[in-house]
Each structure stands twice: as structure tokens, then as C-alpha cells.
Amino acid sequence: MEFTIGGRLDVRITPADVGKRVSVRCRTESGGAGAEFTDTVGVLTSWDRGVLSITRKSGESVHIVESSLVAGKTVPAAPARRRGPAASFEELAAVTARAWQPVESEPLGDWRLRAAGGFTRRANSALPLGDPGLPVGEALDRVRAWYAERDLPPYVQTATGAAGTQELLCAELERHGWRREVTAQVRIAALAPVGDGAADVAAVRLTRAPDAAWLARYQRFSTPGPHVLRVLESGPSVWFATVAGDGGAPDAIGRCVVDGRWAGFMAVEVAPERRRRGLATTVMTALARRALDEGASAAWLQVEEENEGARALYDGMGFALHHSYHHYRPSPA
Structure with missing residues (x-):
């Protein structure tokens, strides 16, 4: 330097x-x-x-x-990426939001208040993609009140690390006593290499809705109520992948949302005793091939920063960091 x-x-x-x-x-x-x-x-x-x-x-x-x-x-913005698709933050923010649609939402200026009974922060947080139409402090008061009416904790989802992201808003949230609770990465890649893998996808079953077996492996909720299914099945073109096990829950599952040129991968989970056998790659390969058939050419996914195993897997598949996103919540004080 x-x-x-x-x-x-x-x-x-x-x-x-x-x-x-x-x-x-x-x-x-x-x-x-x-x-x-x-x-x-x-x-x-x-x-x-x-x-x-x-x-x-x-x-x-x-x-x-x-x-x-x-x-x-x-200093100028970080150099343009050298691999994978070109993408702006605004485009990816809209695409990723459509993959986790809330049960109810309400505009607050250019912000969007979203709720889904508490299932996933992405569907239960304010998405601030512009001007809320009033001072930030007043907007945050509205956010608190809206979620309190639904007996949900208030969250605001922000992004950093790319052109057009929200570093200034993050600082404003901190000045108003909000703190980062979770940080994750949005990664993107060309879709064709993901689908061109050598994985044997014959054992992968693709469906338009999650069945009881799929839900048994996806343990991100206490009870799969209607709000969970509505969020999981939301999106322009949604596919669920299942690799059956010897009995009970499947060996592996995954979810993909095809949205124009984009295919988003999420809910990729493998039974603990079946990990490191290529099942996550197999699931993603099968979903990628279906997305390619529907005309998609680019891929995205979200992974928490602490998940080193998943990040290593996605590194090997060509996924590179585009930006980070965060969920802010008011501090207890």
C-alpha cells in the first residue's frame, strides 16, 4: 500500500x-x-x-x-471481478429477495417491511433499498413498531463490500444503537461449470414442492407450519432436490430458485454421517442442470462467514464473493 x-x-x-x-x-x-x-x-x-x-x-x-x-x-472501487458473471448490487438484491418471499410485506418509502412468522431473517427483516421517505431515526421507530405488532424481533438487512452497497446506512444504524447480529456472504459464479460436474445425479429426485422427507432433513424450524411452506415454495421457478437415504430423513437435500438468468442455491444440507462423500456437489449439479434447461446462465448463493466447510466447497465450484450482507437488531440497551 x-x-x-x-x-x-x-x-x-x-x-x-x-x-x-x-x-x-x-x-x-x-x-x-x-x-x-x-x-x-x-x-x-x-x-x-x-x-x-x-x-x-x-x-x-x-x-x-x-x-x-x-x-x-x-481510492477507487475494488477492481472488477475477473471470473463469473457481471452483476450489480441492485440486481442481486432484488433477485435474492425474490427467493425468500415473505408471507406479508408493507412499503416504507423505498424500504420494504417483511414478515413470515419468524422463519428466516431474510423473510423477516426490513429491506432498505432506497429512501424510507422520512428521517432514518423515525424510519427505525416505524420498523420497531411494525415488528412489535407481529410479536417479532425487528431486523434491518444491509449490504457492504460492492459498488452501491450500504456502508453509510450501516454506520447510521450503529449511531441509532443497532448492532450487527449475523453476517453472511453473497457469492456468484457461472452456472454452466456447476452443471458440468462429473457427479452422478441419477439418485437425485427433483420436485416442485418439499415433501415430508425433505422437511425432515431441513431442520431450520420447530414445526413446518403454513408460513414455512409459503416461504420455501415462493419464487419465480422453485425446485427441490432429494437424495433418499436408507430410511427416515434423506441423505441430502437442496433448493434452487430460477429467476431469469439467475439460479439461486440454498438449503443444501447433508446428513452428518454422509458428509464428505460428494452429496452436496451432486445435489447442486442436478439443480444446476435443471436451471440451465430453463435458460439460466449465472448462479448465486448465500453462506455464513463462519461456515468454513461450505465456503471451501463453493470455492472449488467457482463461486466468488460479490458482497456481504448483515442483519442489524437494536441493542438491548
């Missing part, structure tokens, strides 16, 4: 650069004899009373005392 001009470190950012992507170097506290430095890259979300706030691509907020700055500059 280069900051020097003619051998001199230079701070070339001001409070007027709030909202821009910056790279800064600051002096850290050190018990040693020499000075130590740390570098931070992200969106400058505030510069107030001598403290800079920078939101990294991961959604982490870093606070830096102005007096510790030794260098700083604005």
Missing part, C-alpha cells in the same frame, strides 16, 4: 470525503521503542469530533482518532 509523495507521507482526505472509499494509515499505541502502524481500507462513513469511522468490506466498523493519522487518500 503506497502513501508517499516524494518520500513524504501525506494525509489527503478531509471530512468532505465522507461516503468515499479511502485508504488510511494510523499510528497505534505500542509499548515498544519504535512506532507501529496499521492500515485500513473501506468507506469513510463519518468524521466527527476528531474521530473517523470507516466501514470495511466485511461490514466491520473501525474508529480512528484523527490525531493518529499519518497518511490517507481516496
